[in-house]
Amino acid sequence: MSEGESQTVLSSGSDPKVESSSSAPGLTSVSPPVTSTTSAASPEEEEESEDESEILEESPCGRWQKRREEVNQRNVPGIDSAYLAMDTEEGVEVVWNEVQFSERKNYKLQEEKVRAVFDNLIQLEHLNIVKFHKYWADIKENKARVIFITEYMSSGSLKQFLKKTKKNHKTMNEKAWKRWCTQILSALSYLHSCDPPSSMGT
Known part of the structure; x- marks a missing residue:
């Protein structure tokens, strides 16, 4: 599958963002302003944090690095799993989303539609819409998955x-x-x- 890519740098502002779903382009939800507090971490918490920061996988281009820490994307239909990842070019966190296909042939039947959806999503450029950066297909002998990188809204x-x-x-x-x-x-x-x-x- 061809890869789609955006040149837009992630926004670090606190404005809400509309999220577009892979299964339904333009599906909306909004992220509120970020508020956080910090406290001293215990040795156990530090060890757990190190485990979550472990790099599990890299994108084909090497720019995005998938980490062990999962991101809650239950409100976005079609996403089977989501993980925090690092954008090594911009030095910011992003979300590594995965859509699983039970069989390779199921993906092949929908490949054209999948490409059209993600090509459309990557073209979206708006301050209040979560940014889609890139997608690619990972096809194994019996299974396939589509991976796409989106802006991370920590709230x-x-x-x-x-x-x-x-x-x-x-x-x-x-x-x-x-x-x-x-x-x-x-x-x-x-x-x-x-x-x-x-x-x-x-």
């Missing part, structure tokens, strides 16, 4: 963020809601303005 989706705030009995002010709505609408408007328009997942 997760808006749904995940709101669950956390609800659990902690916190509420978001009206200004935050207005900002998120404006950014979502901006991303949706962009997707519909594409030629051809990107369809929205349900």
Whole structure:
């Protein structure tokens, strides 16, 4: 399969991003502003962190390095597994996503459609849409998988963020809601303005 690639550098800003799914281009979810706290790690935590940082695999071009630490992508249909990875050119973390095909022939039957979907996703350029960087196929004797690299949003989706705030009995002010709505609408408007328009997942 031919490889698609983007030249866009990852955004490190705190604005929410719309996520586009591999199974439904333009499927949307939003990541909230990043907030984090740091504390001293115990020896056990440091050892676990080292294990998670272990490099399991590299992209064919050597730019992206898959690590052991998994990323929760349950809200994105079609993704079988996702891991943190390092972009060795930009020095930032990205997500290494994998879509598995049970048999090689199943992939071959859908290869043209898969290529069209990912070629379309890689062309998307918007501040509030999660960036797709590259994809490739890994075909073995009996199995196949498609691997694609996306921008890493450390806060997760808006749904995940709101669950956390609800659990902690916190509420978001009206200004935050207005900002998120404006950014979502901006991303949706962009997707519909594409030629051809990107369809929205349900």
